Amino acid sequence: MWKSTVDGRRLVFHLSGINNQNFIMQDEQTGTWWQQVSGCALQGPLKGRCLEEMAWDEVTFAVFRREHPRAQVLRPVKEKVEEYAGADWEEEIGEYPTVTATAPEDPLQPRALVIGIAAGGESAAYPWTAVARRGAIADTVGGTPILVMLHPDGRSLRCFNRRVDGEALDLTVRAGADPPALTDARTGSTWDFTGLATAGPLVGRRLDRITCLKDYWFDWKGYNPATRVFLGSGPATAESTAGASAAGAPASRPPAVDPLVAFPAP
Numbered sequence: 001m002w003k004s005t006v007d008g009r010r011l012v013f014h015l016s017g018i019n020n021q022n023f024i025m026q027d028e029q030t031g032t033w034w035q036q037v038s039g040c041a042l043q044g045p046l047k048g049r050c051l052e053e054m055a056w057d058e059v060t061f062a063v064f065r066r067e068h069p070r071a072q073v074l075r076p077v078k079e080k081v082e083e084y085a086g087a088d089w090e091e092e093i094g095e096y097p098t099v100t101a102t103a104p105e106d107p108l109q110p111r112a113l114v115i116g117i118a119a120g121g122e123s124a125a126y127p128w129t130a131v132a133r134r135g136a137i138a139d140t141v142g143g144t145p146i147l148v149m150l151h152p153d154g155r156s157l158r159c160f161n162r163r164v165d166g167e168a169l170d171l172t173v174r175a176g177a178d179p180p181a182l183t184d185a186r187t188g189s190t191w192d193f194t195g196l197a198t199a200g201p202l203v204g205r206r207l208d209r210i211t212c213l214k215d216y217w218f219d220w221k222g223y224n225p226a227t228r229v230f231l232g233s234g235p236a237t238a239e240s241t242a243g244a245s246a247a248g249a250p251a252s253r254p255p256a257v258d259p260l261v262a263f264p265a266p
Contacts (some may be wrong), residue, residue: 002039002051012126021038022219034121037215058214059156066179067194107229110218115160116227117212119144123224125217130230131157135173136182137230138162146210147171151193152180160195164205 004011016026016033022034032044037125039051057064064071076084086092102110113128120142128150131137145168147160155218162169169184172192181198182191189200195207213220221227 001054001056003054004051006046006049020219021216022221037219045122050082053211056157057208059151060153063151063153063156103181108217109230110216112217113213114217114220115148115159115212116158116215116220117141117146117148117210118224119146119210123227124228124230127222129215130232136171138171144210148212149193152178157212157214158195159210160194160207161210162207164202164207
């Protein structure tokens with residue numbers, strides 16, 4: 001999501017075309033073309049400029065309503081309904097050709113869903129299916145300790161910086177928690193899906209959110225050719241700190257996280 005203001009002037013955008021199954025937006029004020037995924041201008045008077053990123057969420061309405069019970073919802077404009085994308089839009093776009101090169105050693109299918117993170121000059125891709133099996137995956141990208149977390153609804157996604165007071169927390173999913181919750185091994189504090197510590201020594205503290213993108217592999221790879229790819233083959237269920245302690249294992253151990261495998265740039 002991007003701010004629509006450039007140099008103090010608000011731009012109005014409309015869909016102008018598709019580039020490798022990614023929107024090309026044109027602003028009405030200057031006629032400049034902008035790439036959806038990067039927010040940067042491809043051609044026109046503002047070529048080379050990039051829109052400023054905004055904080056955003058990809059969650060279900062149920063999650064959003066629980067966290068923001070008084071929030072307003074944008075309703076469709078009845079007079080414009082025919083201009084909206086249909087329910088089968090995804091299938092229609094899926095028939096378009098892609099231009100991202102594929103190779104026999106490619107670890108994923110072109111249209112496999114991934115969660116992409118770019119930080120500190122590095123990038124990493126986490127297959128949606130792998131995150132769904134574990135509930136959360138911890139890693140470090142570009143020097144930033146990150147956590148990719150998927151809500152039990154299988155659709156709501158958030159990513160966090162695990163560093164608090166200069167130290168990276170070892171966070172694990174609390175099995176069976178509803179709503180979902182995390183526990184950090186160092187202090188035993190409980191964290192909710194918003195990144196807020198709700199109990200324990202760190203109560204009231206909040207994990208910083210980091211930008212992560214749900215994307216198709218071919219698209220993420222096209223803009224991040226040197227990306228690493230999570231290809232873990234560990235346990236299919238996320239660990240529970242409470243369960244580990246009950247079984248006699250040290251409650252302070254870090255979560256089991258499989259290594260990332262580097263995917264060579266073409």
